[in-house]
Amino acid sequence: MPWRERGALPILLVAVAILGMIFLMVPILVIFPLSIDTSPMLRFPPRGFTLRWYQEYLTSESWLDATFLSLRVATLASLIATMAGTLAAIGMHRTRVPGRRLISIVLIAPVLLPLVVVAIAIYNIYAVLGLIGTQFGIALAHSVLAIPFVLLNVNAALQAIPRSYDEAALSLGAGPLAAARIVTLPLIWRGVAAGAVFAFVISFDEVVIAMFLSSVSTTTLPKKMLDGIFFDLSPVLAAITKPVIGEIHRQDFFVEPVTVIPLIMQLADRDAAVTSLLRPMTPALRRTVPRLAVVPATELVNVASGSKTGA
């Protein structure tokens, strides 16, 4: 629609939208210049160019250790979540287990609850199981958070293939696992891959659970970033008048290249970029949106006559 014909209200909306997009992008636009600024005090705009912070990161043993630990934990969490989540999605898709709805709600619940609550709850169990401060423990906890995302991604892929393929394999004598491996998996691998990437990023970025479950020797990258900033904050809280946050670890910004990976994957699929993001959203969302298809015809008549409707 040409802009001139848009009308006052829609143009106002677009103006606010542009402001909002700038607001969304500000932190990201700030990060990169900060990481190449010479000034030891963080200032924006940057005063000069340096790669010193990158060099410091790449030569710091503790930062590299934290990075590799996070990579290992995220890989393990992604593996566990992808296997368990994919199996569950296929299982729920194939069979009519009684209480299917309840099971799917329970499997998805961990995303809706506050991380702090999940973290202290898991901490309590881990104290009994002796898993506190172990890589495996952190990965296992992260996999619980990631399963919902695998489930939703795989489920979306499953919806797209006819059930009869799977049934044919089963009726021809393949066991349930063999049918999944030979027939279903090759058809849904994109969904599985998307779920695995989601799971990896969720674990790689997660800090609250890591904060509770990690020990000195198992400090993940986000945990190390958070420790750094808390350490810098504490003297500030004692003397508020001091200029706040001088030299925080600029190495922090290194997480970025990794979190951008899924974005690139999405952009490869340009038109699907926006909609595919909705898959991991809550099932509630997916249920409410289709309702739009049913629009009361009376509504349009009311618009024309100018009368108010209850919608």
Place this chain on the structure above:
Amino acid sequence: MIAPAALLVGVLFLLPIGRLFGMSLDYPNWTTAFFAGLFSSSVYVKSLWATLRVSVFVVLGCLMFGYPIGYLLATCRAKLRPYLALTVLLPFWTSILVRNFAWMYLLQRHGTVNELLQSIGIIDQPLRLMFNEFGVVLGMTNALLPFMVLPIYVAIQSQDEAFLEAAGSLGAGPSVAFLKVTFPLSLPGIYAGTLLVFATALGFFVTPALLGGGKVLVAATYITYEIEILLNWPGAAAASIVLLGIILIVVAAYMRVVTIERLSGADDAMA
């Protein structure tokens, strides 16, 4: 085949939450003493109000920007869409921790925002832009905005353009058509986005901890305060259960609204 996932979630989620519930009720004595203790603490009650206040402002902030962004994404030319969507997707995929750091640089006492405002001459003294609820609301609005944009985008995107054309041919101008057609039909998106943002905001930890700088105690930071400062695990358990309860109430309220919406929609269609 569901067993592995069910086992994982059962042992690492349901069981722990159940234990937390037991702990908050002083199992095996079953008393509500910890809850009574919690609510008699003015610090806790204040933190609950702060949680609600911050969450409401975050929802309002997200609606203010989120609706227009969703609208723009849904109505812009298809060629332009991937580029505009980038401004939502890039932040969505960026670690919240990193985004909060960036805000801390910008909002600090001698940060960019204060320097800018001073150089223009709007203010004489640096403003306190963080370590207060303002900073927390700003950071959380920034963090949760994509969760508002996406459902609203879908709600507007999936509308049939014929409705707008019909409205136009029946004499409605673009603004009237928006108010009478587009907006009412996008309400489900608004409800879904509000639920996502509000429920997440109620339990948010990272932003209040960073941009609140220990000055803003909300429900989630209060729980760690109980554990780390007061060493009171049962208290933390009780505070967790209260927070869970509040979130469940919000979700249940949303389900009701959506169901009523659906029923009234069905009635309209029949009439």
